[in-house]
Amino acid sequence: MEYILKNIGNFQIYIMAxxxxxxxxxxxxxxxxxxxxNKVENKYRRLMRGVDNKNLEQLIIGYLDNIDEAKQETDFMKEKFEKLSQKYNTCVQKISIIxxxxxxxxxSDLSFSVAILDGNNSGxxxxxxxxxxxxxxxxxxxDKGMSRYELSNEENQVLQECINKKIDK
Structure with missing residues (x-):
């Protein structure tokens, strides 16, 4: 034991260094x-800002519920848009007169022909x-750009003008 203590004493400076x-x-x-x-704590504080004593799980569940609700509303609006789009095609969209x-x-030019057509060129x-x-x-x-009755030159002209009109969809 004395030998160990003596050696420690000799190497004391090296051991201290x-x-x-x-x-x-x-x-x-x-x-x-x-x-x-500190970086992790700052990130945690930013994450939990505005939580009002709710735990993170409740907060995430609330956000997921909002997302599901928004998806349902979007699907409902898509369905309504499709119905409106189909109805829009049957509304008067193009008018031409000669x-x-x-x-x-x-x-004088007192005679006239008026073509009134929908999106399907029917009217x-x-x-x-x-x-x-x-x-x-x-x-x-x-019906679809054609008449089962014979059309005069003027009626053909007004029909072609009306069919060729561009409509915004």
Whole structure:
């Protein structure tokens, strides 16, 4: 035992130097760990800001419920949009009119043809023929851009103008 104590006494300076170096290394490790812990604590505080004493699980469940509710509303709105889109196709979307002189002995362009079509190019052509002694108005149905009745040149012209009109969808 005396031998061990004598050897420790001889190497006491070296042992102290090694212990001093170890203490400095440990202080550096503690400083680095403290800095890392502060970063984690700051992130935790930012995460928990505005929680009002709720735990994180309740907060996340609340947000997931809000997401589910928003998804249901979005699906409902998509369904409504599809129905409106289908109805929109059947609404009057294109109108074209042409005025012309039906008879040479009538002085002005008092006759007319009006094409009124939906998104499927279905609708009606209304024609008014003005003459000196009488005036006649009639309608011809249009189905997908075609009429089962014979169309005059003016009616064909107004129909083509109406079909070629651009519509915004």
């Amino acid at each position: 090694v212990l001093f170096v170890l203490i400095i290394i440990l202080f550096i490790i503690v400083a680095v760990l403290t800095k890392a812990l 005025r012309y002189r039906a008879f040479e002995d009538v002085g 009606v052509i209304i024609t008014g023929i003005y003459g000196r002694s009488e005036s006649t108005t009639y309608a011809k149905p249009i």
